[in-house]
Amino acid sequence: MSLRPLGMEPPPERELLCIFGTGDLGRSLGQRLLQTGYRVVYGSRRPHSCGPLPPGAQVMSHTEAAQLAAVVIVCVHREHYDFMEEVAPQLKGKVLVDVSNNSKKGLYPESNAEFLQSLIPAASVVKAFNTVSAWSLQNGPSDAHRQVFLCGDKAEAKQAVRELATRLGLSVLDRGSLSAAREVEDFPLQLFPEWRLPLCIATGLTAFFFFYLLIRDVIYAYVEQDKDISFRIMVSLANKVFPIVSLIMLSLCYLPGVMAAILQLYRGTKYRRFPDWLDHWMLCRKQLGLLALGFAFLHVLYTLLIPIRYAVQHPSIIRENKTAVFDTTSAWRTDSYFSVGILGFALYVLLGITSLPSVSNALSWREFSFVQSKLGHLTLLLCTLHTYLYGWNKFLRPSTYKWCTPPGYMLCLVVPSVVLVLKLLMVLPCVDRSLGRIRQGWERTGPEGEGTKPLMA
Numbered sequence: 001m002s003l004r005p006l007g008m009e010p011p012p013e014r015e016l017l018c019i020f021g022t023g024d025l026g027r028s029l030g031q032r033l034l035q036t037g038y039r040v041v042y043g044s045r046r047p048h049s050c051g052p053l054p055p056g057a058q059v060m061s062h063t064e065a066a067q068l069a070a071v072v073i074v075c076v077h078r079e080h081y082d083f084m085e086e087v088a089p090q091l092k093g094k095v096l097v098d099v100s101n102n103s104k105k106g107l108y109p110e111s112n113a114e115f116l117q118s119l120i121p122a123a124s125v126v127k128a129f130n131t132v133s134a135w136s137l138q139n140g141p142s143d144a145h146r147q148v149f150l151c152g153d154k155a156e157a158k159q160a161v162r163e164l165a166t167r168l169g170l171s172v173l174d175r176g177s178l179s180a181a182r183e184v185e186d187f188p189l190q191l192f193p194e195w196r197l198p199l200c201i202a203t204g205l206t207a208f209f210f211f212y213l214l215i216r217d218v219i220y221a222y223v224e225q226d227k228d229i230s231f232r233i234m235v236s237l238a239n240k241v242f243p244i245v246s247l248i249m250l251s252l253c254y255l256p257g258v259m260a261a262i263l264q265l266y267r268g269t270k271y272r273r274f275p276d277w278l279d280h281w282m283l284c285r286k287q288l289g290l291l292a293l294g295f296a297f298l299h300v301l302y303t304l305l306i307p308i309r310y311a312v313q314h315p316s317i318i319r320e321n322k323t324a325v326f327d328t329t330s331a332w333r334t335d336s337y338f339s340v341g342i343l344g345f346a347l348y349v350l351l352g353i354t355s356l357p358s359v360s361n362a363l364s365w366r367e368f369s370f371v372q373s374k375l376g377h378l379t380l381l382l383c384t385l386h387t388y389l390y391g392w393n394k395f396l397r398p399s400t401y402k403w404c405t406p407p408g409y410m411l412c413l414v415v416p417s418v419v420l421v422l423k424l425l426m427v428l429p430c431v432d433r434s435l436g437r438i439r440q441g442w443e444r445t446g447p448e449g450e451g452t453k454p455l456m457a
């Protein structure tokens with residue numbers, strides 16, 4: 001069997017499994033089972049006209065097929081479960097695997113698996129495989145480490161299904177009794193779960209800064225100077241919002257890291273769990289960073305567009321070629337502002353590229369953490385500097401603070417500046433040494449316990 005996933009033990013004496021339903025999942029699952037060394041028999045409503053099946057599989061009526069195997073995998077949608085009642089006598093004492101998913105949450109009062117159990121009380125229903133897809137089963141070993149959730153009330157039945165999943169190269173996560181089936185069934189309905197928080201942050205920040213700048217720029221000009229500059233919403237305002245959101249999100253990638261370090265220093269141990277929110281935040285750093293990169297990219301595109309737009313709108317200015325008095329200091333400022341921005345963006349792109357799985361898999365852990373941590377903080381430093389250079393001497397000019405509010409870019413400097421200052425403190429030799437010891441497993445003993453290690457909770 002050359003097609004068998006590497007390292008998988010074949011089942012003993014070519015065990016026979018039964019699959020109800022010859023649809024997409026039934027066929028793909030059957031094919032994988034045959035490749036793994038099982039024998040497969042399909043139970044179908046139309047055994048003589050059910051279309052092409054994986055070579056080596058048999059097909060017969062539901063009743064006949066059920067009699068032959070100890071495990072029956074039900075690859076039929078829940079809406080059609082009523083046919084099962086007719087097969088009930090043949091299913092007595094068998095393991096029934098429910099693989100079904102819902103198209104929507106809360107469609108039925110009870111989970112599909114519990115419903116199946118209520119139809120066939122004499123069988124042991126196990127919920128499994130609903131997180132794999134027909135596609136991933138067909139496209140084989142690349143997805144071999146997909147997790148499957150398992151739940152059921154009978155231990156032996158669960159064990160049988162666990163072995164099956166393991167032989168298919170899937171890793172199994174036991175979720176307990178059949179009452180957990182509802183949760184397991186809702187699982188595949190989650191769309192991009194790790195993107196949700198980053199997307200919410202991006203949307204929230206964009207909306208906030210859009211309205212903030214709308215009031216400060218457009219509405220202010222209208223009210224105080226009686227000027228209509230609403231056309232600026234499309235390019236100028238957008239090109240202020242995007243870099244602001246990008247910088248804040250980039251700094252949010254690095255804030256949980258320093259917070260975790262501070263927590264470890266404060267607790268004097270690395271063996272205590274971080275609070276859930278911090279864990280959750282750390283887990284979506286990659287998505288935060290990629291979104292930040294997207295916003296930075298928009299900022300670059302808009303910035304490149306602005307000179308073209310002026311050339312088209314105000315050709316007279318270009319033609320007359322008016323030049324202001326040349327000032328070396330301000331030339332230094334604008335040139336460093338652009339240069340730092342370009343370098344920051346280049347590193348930003350590098351960070352994005354190294355976070356791609358194909359690239360990061362080619363790096364050693366040390367290389368990856370060097371790029372993501374050292375270069376990441378350097379990127380944050382350059383982008384923050386870029387923003388400070390943009391403000392330059394405007395920080396001290398009272399006219400900057402229209403209606404007593406600071407401009408958007410000043411507001412957005414708060415988080416990155418805090419992160420950078422904290423990071424700077426972390427790399428001070430004395431702090432760095434303590435942190436290094438803690439990360440190697442050293443624990444600070446409590447004030448009362450002289451020399452004794454605190455008991456782990």
Ligand SMILES: NC(=O)C1=CN([C@@H]2O[C@H](COP(=O)(O)OP(=O)(O)OC[C@H]3O[C@@H](n4cnc5c(N)ncnc54)[C@H](OP(=O)(O)O)[C@@H]3O)[C@@H](O)[C@H]2O)C=CC1
Nearest residue numbers: 021022023024025026044045075076077080100101133134
């Ligand atoms: N497709 C996927 O990637 C995944 C699917 N699932 C779940 O697997 C189950 C099957 O999905 P899928 O294979 O995509 O669906 P399909 O529609 O492709 O196949 C369903 C099969 O069910 C049988 N069937 C249809 N109507 C009836 C009926 N009235 N009575 C008895 N049997 C019937 C048919 O087989 P026959 O004609 O031979 O009787 C049919 O081929 C669903 O519960 C789904 O939620 C779970 C994870 C992934």
Ligand SMILES: [Cu+2]
Nearest residue numbers: 243299341386
């Ligand atoms: Cu910029």
